[in-house]
Amino acid sequence: MKPRWKKLIWIAPLAILGILLFMAIGSEIVMRLWNWLLPPLFGWRPITVWQALGILALCRILFGGHGWRRGPRRDWGWQRKMFERWENMTPEERARFRERMRSRCGPAGPAETKPTV
DSSP: OOHHHHHHHHHHHHHHHHHHHHHHHHHHHHHHHHHHHHHHHHHHOOOOOHHHHHHHHHHHHHHHHOOOOOOOOHHSSHHHHHHHHHHHSOHHHHHHHHHHHHHHHHSSSSSOOOOOO
């Protein structure tokens, strides 16, 4: 056997065990927090560990992404490009750009308030 396979034989079961342990601890924490806070505050029913695990899975789907991450260059690339374009504009081009944006989106900054009499 190759040395890489020997490591994989030990790492794979430990990784699966770690994931299961993380899920068990996480669902226990969610269940205890839910049962401690929500029934007294809102009158909701207590939940089981399996329901807490379902809540964790739902939160992962809705808020946690899918496990892959984009690099910072891809996340902020459009902002960097806009900043570079803004830096390369002349003051006249910047004024025209501001006017076009105001005509499309309205004025920027705090809204003007008229004094009441």
